[in-house]
Amino acid sequence: MTARSLLPLVLLAGCSMGAPPADGGDDLALPGGSGDLAEAPADLTPNNPPNPGGLGPAPVDIGGGGSLTTPGSYVLLAKTAITNVTGSAISGGEVGLSPAAASFITGFSMTADPSNVYSTSASVAPPAKIYAANYATPTPANLTTAVLGMQTAYTDAAGRTPPDHLNLSSGNLGGLTLAPGLYTWGSTVTIPLDLTLAGGANDVWIFQISKDVDLSSAKSVLLSGGAQAKNVFWQVAGKVTIEANAHFAGVVLCKTAVTLQTNASLDGRVLAQTMIALDNNAITAP
DSSP, rough: OOOOOOOOOOOOOOSSSOOOOOSOOOOOTTTTTGGGGOOOOOOSBBOOOBBSSSSSBBOOOOTTOTTTSSSOOOOOEEEHHHHHHHEEEESSEEEEOSSSSSGGSSSSSEEETTTTEEEOOOTTTTOOEEHHHHHHTTHHHHHHHHHHHHHHHHHHHOOOOOOSSSSSSGOTTTTTTTSEEEESSSSSSSEOEEEEEEOOOOOOOOEEEEOOOOEEETTTTEETOOOOOGGEEEESSSSSSETEEEEEEEEEEESSSSEEOOOOEEEEEEESSSSEEEOOOOOEEO
């Protein structure tokens, strides 16, 4: 009797790439209920490692303080210019500019140290200092490494996928309360009313924004439940504008420019790949 080949039968079953939140998806307080939430499609090549210490994605690595070669040591780090119209009180970290020279840091009334390694300013609380690419060794090399780290952190944040929430509320975040997670928008994000980020001390938020971010005048990004600004990452391909008397929170990883208008404040860091513009602002590194 001739043997017959048996063809294997392969059964394909659809599966979801992500599990719903344990509370049934009500982790967000949204106008109009859950209908405002557009869930992201499954991604076959995920790059969204979980946070080992809490909820949300793993934090973006910007390096710790204490080393002038890591972006995490700087409260302000930019490539082309840092301007200050008047006043400003900057604390908790260094100020750095590279590859542009110190002449592109304006409005700080800087005093150069005799070593020419750094400058000081009444606007930058000691022991923090101001560094520029044309200062004496080892400042140029330190800044080059820090800027490369800033760009790596931006790429890391931009490359996380799949998002937990896609194009939430069409980019209008006014009045919302957001749980930890990875959020992605293909549009400009506006915050015309207070935005609350609610979570624990180790929870993480990453916001991927392909255009601009605008926080309206006298409005705030608020943290509740123990959430910390050091665990909030805003990856923005366009520009960031924090309007007059507004308050922002988090680490801003911006591909272009960041502007803080008159009397705006920030609990966080600005790591910008072009310029940072200040106007009598209070900025505190987390």
